[in-house]
Amino acid sequence: xxxxxxxxxxxxxxxxxxxxxxxxxxxxxxxxxxxxxxxxxxxxxxxxxxxxxxxxxxxxxxxxxxxxxxxxxxxxxxxxxxxxxxxxxxxxxxxxxxxxxxxxxxxxxxxxxxxxxxxxxxxxxxxxxxxxxxxxxxxxx
Amino acid sequence: xxxxxxxxxxxxxxxxxxxxxxxxxxxxxxxxxxxxxxxxxxxxxxxxxxxxxxxxxxxxxxxxxxxxxxxxxxxxxxxxxxxxxxxxxxxxxxxxxxxxxxxxxxxxxxxxxxxxxxxxxxxxxxxxxxxxxxxxxxxxx
DNA sequence: GCTCAGATGATCAAGATTCTCATTTCTATC
DNA sequence: GATAGAAATGAGAATCTTGATCATCTGAGC
Numbered sequence: 085x086x087x088x089x090x091x092x093x094x095x096x097x098x099x100x101x102x103x104x105x106x107x108x109x110x111x112x113x114x115x116x117x118x119x120x121x122x123x124x125x126x127x128x129x130x131x132x133x134x135x136x137x138x139x140x141x142x143x144x145x146x147x148x149x150x151x152x153x154x155x156x157x158x159x160x161x162x163x164x165x166x167x168x169x170x171x172x173x174x175x176x177x178x179x180x181x182x183x184x185x186x187x188x189x190x191x192x193x194x195x196x197x198x199x200x201x202x203x204x205x206x207x208x209x210x211x212x213x214x215x216x217x218x219x220x221x222x223x224x225x
Numbered sequence: 226x227x228x229x230x231x232x233x234x235x236x237x238x239x240x241x242x243x244x245x246x247x248x249x250x251x252x253x254x255x256x257x258x259x260x261x262x263x264x265x266x267x268x269x270x271x272x273x274x275x276x277x278x279x280x281x282x283x284x285x286x287x288x289x290x291x292x293x294x295x296x297x298x299x300x301x302x303x304x305x306x307x308x309x310x311x312x313x314x315x316x317x318x319x320x321x322x323x324x325x326x327x328x329x330x331x332x333x334x335x336x337x338x339x340x341x342x343x344x345x346x347x348x349x350x351x352x353x354x355x356x357x358x359x360x361x362x363x364x365x366x
Numbered sequence: 367g368c369t370c371a372g373a374t375g376a377t378c379a380a381g382a383t384t385c386t387c388a389t390t391t392c393t394a395t396c
Numbered sequence: 397g398a399t400a401g402a403a404a405t406g407a408g409a410a411t412c413t414t415g416a417t418c419a420t421c422t423g424a425g426c
Contacts, residue, residue: 095404096391096392096393096402096403096404097392097393098391098392098403098404098405099391100404100405101404117382118382118383119382131406132405132406133405133406133407133408134383134406134407135383135384135385135405135406135407135408136404136405136406138382138383138384139384139404139405140404142383142384154295158381158382158413158414159381159382159383160382160383173337173338173341173343173345175343176346182341182343184337184340184341186333186337188329188333189330189333189334189337192327192329192330192333193330193352196314196325196327196330196352197314197352197354199325200314200323200325200356201356201357201358202314202316202323202352202354202355202356202357203354203355203357204314204352204353204354205317205353205354205355206352206353206354207350207351207352207353208349208350208351208353209348209349209350209351210348210349210350211334211337211338211343211345211347211348212345212346212347212348212349213338213343213344213345213346213347214343214344214346215341215342215343216342216343216344217342236373237371237372237373237422237423237424238423238424239372239373239374239422239423240374240422240423241373241374242373259413259414260413272375273374273375274374274375274376274377275375275414276374276375276376276377276414276415276416277373277374277375279413279414279415280373280374280415281373283414283415299382299383299412299413300412300413301413301414
């Protein structure tokens with residue numbers, strides 16, 4: 085199970101790390117702030133400090149276990165790295181986050197970067213809009 | 226000159242606002258943090274507070290005179306709005322910022338959003354890479 | 367020049383994240 | 397298992413960016 089991921093990343097297997105990994109794995113939304121993870125830990129009776137949550141998430145990011153996203157707002161959100169790269173669409177109204185991957189966009193990005201003399205290493209793409217999902221509490225009537 | 230922009234935006238023409246606009250217009254880099262603008266003001270002998278810089282930049286943004294960008298790092302950067310929308314490429318090594326616009330990417334974004342049931346309103350796209358510009362102090366030898 | 371709404375500056379405050387350091391917990395070893 | 401050493405943790409302080417407060421000042425119209 086997931087302890088192997090920790091070991092592979094050169095991280096000692098500790099209770100806080102396992103609990104945080106567990107929360108990331110079982111979360112509905114898949115995109116959690118450090119604060120949200122901290123609250124879930126408290127709710128489940130764990131005595132884990134907020135500083136540890138930030139520390140562990142930063143280590144997980146360095147180890148490639150999670151991605152850190154900067155959506156609008158001042159808090160970063162973290163998501164478990166589950167294979168492929170993808171970008172995000174965020175609903176301005178309800179905050180729901182969806183993932184997508186588009187090969188055309190990826191390719192054009194590489195081409196554009198090359199044109200400008202850049203060796204592209206990474207990119208951040210977030211679309212913002214109003215979702216028309218029935219679940220969105222703010223959808224137009 | 227630029228005082229007309231201020232008036233058009235419903236903002237009183239004051240010394241701090243004119244000085245800040247001037248710095249944005251004359252800057253080499255075109256992408257400045259609030260802190261950087263503040264330092265330039267101090268260097269040129271103006272007694273303008275940091276709070277005013279933030280306040281004025283926020284007003285300029287609301288008036289459409291400047292754009293606020295969240296690149297990597299925790300400080301927002303501001304750039305003068307000079308007509309068209311564009312996205313950015315940032316050099317991981319020297320921090321240089323270049324602008325680009327690609328209609329293919331823009332179009333695919335709208336299509337992808339539509340597929341997911343979103344009415345797209347805005348987007349943030351930043352490419353990160355290593356620039357091969359001769360001016361980049363970190364370019365490979 | 368005078369008045370007053372609006373703007374400014376100094377300071378304080380808030381929110382997110384990191385740092386410090388004493389204490390605790392893993393892991394390897396006996 | 398017990399133990400030692402290294403690494404991890406927790407609590408709170410610290411930092412950094414940005415926004416809020418409020419008394420004072422300034423610009424636009426008369």
